[in-house]
Every structure is written in structure tokens, then in C-alpha cells.
Amino acid sequence: MKITEIFKKHKRTFSFEFFPPKNYQSTLELGINLGQLLKLSPSFVSVTYGAGGSTQDLSFDLVDYIQNKLGMTSMAHYTCVNATREKVENDFRYLHEHNIRNLMLLRGDVPKGLSDFSAAPGDLKHATDLIAIAKKTGLFCIGAAGYPEVHRESPDAETDMKWLYNKVALGAEFIVTQMFFDNAVYFQFIEKARAAGINTRIIPGIIPITNFKQIKKFAEIGGASIPASIQDKLETYRDNPDKTYQAGVDIAIAQCIELLEKGAPGIHFYTLNKSSATVDIFSSLPVGLTW
Ligand code: FAD
Numbered sequence: 001m002k003i004t005e006i007f008k009k010h011k012r013t014f015s016f017e018f019f020p021p022k023n024y025q026s027t028l029e030l031g032i033n034l035g036q037l038l039k040l041s042p043s044f045v046s047v048t049y050g051a052g053g054s055t056q057d058l059s060f061d062l063v064d065y066i067q068n069k070l071g072m073t074s075m076a077h078y079t080c081v082n083a084t085r086e087k088v089e090n091d092f093r094y095l096h097e098h099n100i101r102n103l104m105l106l107r108g109d110v111p112k113g114l115s116d117f118s119a120a121p122g123d124l125k126h127a128t129d130l131i132a133i134a135k136k137t138g139l140f141c142i143g144a145a146g147y148p149e150v151h152r153e154s155p156d157a158e159t160d161m162k163w164l165y166n167k168v169a170l171g172a173e174f175i176v177t178q179m180f181f182d183n184a185v186y187f188q189f190i191e192k193a194r195a196a197g198i199n200t201r202i203i204p205g206i207i208p209i210t211n212f213k214q215i216k217k218f219a220e221i222g223g224a225s226i227p228a229s230i231q232d233k234l235e236t237y238r239d240n241p242d243k244t245y246q247a248g249v250d251i252a253i254a255q256c257i258e259l260l261e262k263g264a265p266g267i268h269f270y271t272l273n274k275s276s277a278t279v280d281i282f283s284s285l286p287v288g289l290t291w
Helices: 003-009 024-038 056-069 085-097 127-137 157-170 183-195 212-222 228-236 241-261 276-283
Strands: 013-018 044-047 074-079 102-106 141-146 174-179 201-206 266-270
Touching (some): 003 141, 003 174, 013 201, 141 157, 174 212, 183 201, 201 241, 212 241
Parallel strands (some): 044 074
């Protein structure tokens, strides 16, 4: 099913993002965590592509498994890394043949060892290139990424917003944001996007802070700032993983409730292939704020 069909029925969506497992142990863990998370009946599930060096074949295998063996509406992420037009067209055909109807189209991160993406292999350099190709097929519902704190390579917020507008004009039907920890940046971003003429759903991407060191690193890579109040709280518990976990979950619950109360169209959870935090957060949301 296309995610736009789900939008027609539900005011909010709750989606979970997974990445392909890297070894036998993480495959087993993913199986268990997927089982726990799917009990929550998410609106859809997404699978990252090539992120953190994961193999692209495994991404396709995982999204195929979730869509066709588990019967969940799935979204395949896809990036420009190593992408030629011919490869993209073949891959899109393959995904469509495997019942995948939703694509999250991205540029991808600058490959390790290169200073910028223009030197990366492949002849497509921006998410807009992929969106144009996918749109032309007429086969997919297309999602794209947005950056409430501005993409780290962008010279300024206006330029970044202009490109976001272009993604939508070319065919992106909804946006999922980069992680953020201060809801004010999300609401300001929505205001600017609406002023720029972007009227699609902009779904906030939320990552629970259960391992402060790890999330700090992700936030740095993704250009997301962590407010001092949150940093101070988590620093206090730096030697106590249980308290860090509980504090991280409580922070995310408060963040999600405020987002939903103030009109966010659902939540996209960056699960990091773990279930407990997302289960704890999702099950703490008041019923009136879910579907
Ligand atoms: P683009 O939209 O191409 O933007 C990159 C930069 O170029 C920005 O500064 C933008 O302002 C500018 N720009 C945009 N379009 C143009 C244009 N046509 N001409 C000139 N400049 C332009 N990475 C992975 O490797 N795999 C994943 O599965 C993955 N999933 C993600 C999911 C989400 C929801 C998010 C938010 C990010 C994800 N990423 C993933 C990370 C993403 O690939 C990086 O953030 C990357 O640096 C930018 O991707 P993009 O699609 O936003 O790029």
C-alpha cells in the first residue's frame, strides 16, 4: 500500500526505521526486536540503505522480508551512492516487482575519505535526481528528508528550504525530518516550510537517547543539537546505564507528546534496531494522540 493511502485514512502515522543487520548476532536481535515492534501495529516500517556502510543487497532483502513475509507496509530508503541512472531504473523495477510501493529518496552521506559528494562514484548527486526518476515511473509514493536545523552542507536555511521545496515540486509526497531534540526547531521549520509553499506532511523523526555517547555522535553527524538541559541531565547519569535509559525514554515521551499535541502528523522513530525504548515511548502516548 502507498503511504499516501494511509494518510487518507489517518491524521497521524507512527513508523519505525530499521537498518540491515551486520552479522549473525545482530540478525537474531533484529528478529526479536522487529517482533516486539510490529506488535504495536505501526503505520509503516522503513529500511535504511547503505547507511553506516551496510550493504545495499541486505537492505533490499530486509525490506522484501518485512513487506512480503511479515505483510507490513514498507518503505525502502535509496541513495545516490554508486548510482547510475541505469542502476536506479533497474533497482526501482526490482523493488516494484517485490511489492515495494514506497521510497525514501536521499542523496546519502559523503563516502568516507572524500571531502564532498561531487567526487563520489555514480552520476546522480542529489535526492532531487532520484525523485525525478521515481516520479516518472508513476509507481511509487515518494518520501524525502528535511532538516529542521539545516543540512550541514547547506550555506543557509533559505537555500536548504529552496531545495526542499524542489524535492516536493518534483514529486516527494511527504517529508521525514532529521532527528532533533528541541521541539521549537521543528515548529519553526514547519512555519518556514509552509511559508515557502511546502504543504506536504512533515513527520518528525525522533531518536530515543538511551546511550548518550552514541546519540551525541549521531547528532553531530546529522547536524542536530542537543539542548544543554538534556546534556546536563544525561551527564549526571553517565555511569548509570539504567538511569540514562529511563531519562532518555522520559525525555522522548515528553517530546513526542508535545509534538503531537501541537499538531505533528505522527512520529517516525529511529529505532536503531532496538525495541525496548520505542515500545516504552509509544505505549506511553495518550490514546487520543495516536491514530
Ligand atoms: P539532498 O537533498 O541532495 O541535499 C544535500 C545537500 O544539497 C543539502 O545541503 C541541500 O540543501 C543541497 N541540495 C539539495 N538538492 C540540491 C540540488 N538539486 N542541487 C544543489 N544542491 C542541492 N543516509 C543513507 O546513507 N541511507 C539512508 O537510508 C538514510 N536515511 C535517511 C532518512 C532520513 C529521514 C534522513 C533525514 C536522513 C537519512 N540519511 C540516510 C542521511 C542522508 O543521506 C544525509 O543526511 C545526506 O547528507 C543528505 O541527504 P538528502 O537526501 O537530504 O540530500
